[in-house]
Amino acid sequence: MNALTRRIVVTTAAVSMALAMAACGKAGDDSKGSDKDKGGAKSIGLLLPDTVTARYERFDKPLIEAKIKELCSDCTVSYDNAGADASKQAQQVNTMITKGVKVLILDAQDAVGIRSSVQAAVDKGVKVVAYDRLAQGPVSAYVSYDNEKVGELQGQALLDALGPKATPQSKIVMINGDDADPNAAQFKAGAHKVLDGKVDIAYEQSGLWKDTVANQKVTAAITQLGKQNIAAVYSANDTMAGGIATALNGQGIKVPLTGQDADLAAIQRILTDHQTATVYKAYKPEADATAEIAVALLEGKDVTSVADTTAKSGSGQDVPAKLLTAVSVTKANIKDTVVKDGMYTVAQICTGQFAAACKAVGLQ
Template structure:
């Protein structure tokens, strides 16, 4: 739980250059790289995810990606996996390890999109193409896939405004944005502001360090103290983890699910879905993990084999350091109490058994989830 301008012009010049770099590397390593692409035996794909506080990465992203990689490249494909646990320095070390193990391609979801640039350059210099997953890492990446991040913020903000209705004039909202090290966080924030500005008063706004729920909790306590409990009519929270921290602070201030101001979220995490069903959390944003993980797998396998990306990419993206990066962007979807049922049991979502534990049986029954 990600600022770049997406280009929609599908050119071929930059793509050719990118593939040449991915397939050949520098003149000194051209022979070795070419040998690697033509080698016998299974491919080795590296996968680096950023943190394990957000349940989605271990529950959905990793298994779905591994499944698709093996489907595309064969069951004997080797997948080397590490999780950085929100530690940017550790992730840089993990990239070094992947280089040392000579993976054929690397899928990277960056903890810190800027600081990882030198590691991406190092991998590129070793002839290892890097696919930026979910967050647009800086450096010579060869492909990028994510959700339409500005739209995520717009969905959250539009949903919040609709729920507030006339109450938008009765007080102020608090904005709990994500970490400044995550380029997606700025996109969510910009998308949200494009909807909220001029429509509601923003009493307090925070960029939450490391996306941590405990930091969101402290921020929310500070906002309640500064604004006064009665003046807070809603909370824009950029993801479900922080929404949990926000709601804990609201409960501590005396709010109950019956008078809780609407709180947004993102990722459709299990705890978030359960809070939505009980009425504690107003909404989340469901990001379809299947198409996003499959896009990353397709890019990685194609690059590992030295294949072109023309038939895979659907658009191009510019980062601060790269232009016209082959890209696939996935459409996010709003998730409120009425919409949970239709996703239950679908690939990339939770089962009724996972959601409807003893504590939530009553809420599931009311939502007709069996």
């Protein structure tokens, strides 16, 4: 072996040893578990329930993520969506635990069914914040709106729209949300508080938060009651109101119709008299409060400065809570609510076919 060959062999061996030592060092680091690989000491999970309801992907997710980054620049956020599948969300909770998130923001697809997953997360040291819907199990905090009050706003909007036609004989169709969502029961209770005794709830079913199901239910109600006998329709949210409006329009029925969430399509239906009112629950205050609580829990701080009240979950826990106040939206206050708050611009609302209706209410 000549000198040049010996130098090449020695150099190659040295490089190989260096690489091997580096690899061993990296393996050793992994065995200890780096923060990055395990989710990190400042890792927050966010699980939302579905993609059908427009608000979650369009507003809730980006607002929560932005506020967390504002409060904690080195925090990481892991996100997933259940796609309206409760079993899928349960698996997503397990994935978040495996990732090593320290706080989990959870908007439960099935608030009862998710209880064991919440318990599993807490058993692993994860703090769970119930977002918008109060999941059962040992959650650390809950942020939402006063949901019974939302139902009262919806019921009152229906009575206001009916005016003198609101009598104990007036037949109302009531399409409620998904029974797996505890908010649905609260919306329903609030609406009944306002409507019972003043109108006749002649047909009441769950629309499962789906426009297609709500359309089917209202179509069945029209067949059962007769289209001339329906005085108004209560819809628990705007997604279902869209399906209901299609069913009513198809039968030539024009009656008051409620909603919730202030979806863009709902605002446009209100402008064109295909929906009477919606309930505006400003997403930013809800998202901001949730992010503040999540970061506080991450840092081991008290959350009661934000969660200034309590709520009792279906599993009996008294949970620190932040309950915000919603607003009813009709033609009269679109400008002073969703436009003023920057939820939508006039240009987004007043596209071609809605331009004349916008002008009529002073939006252009």
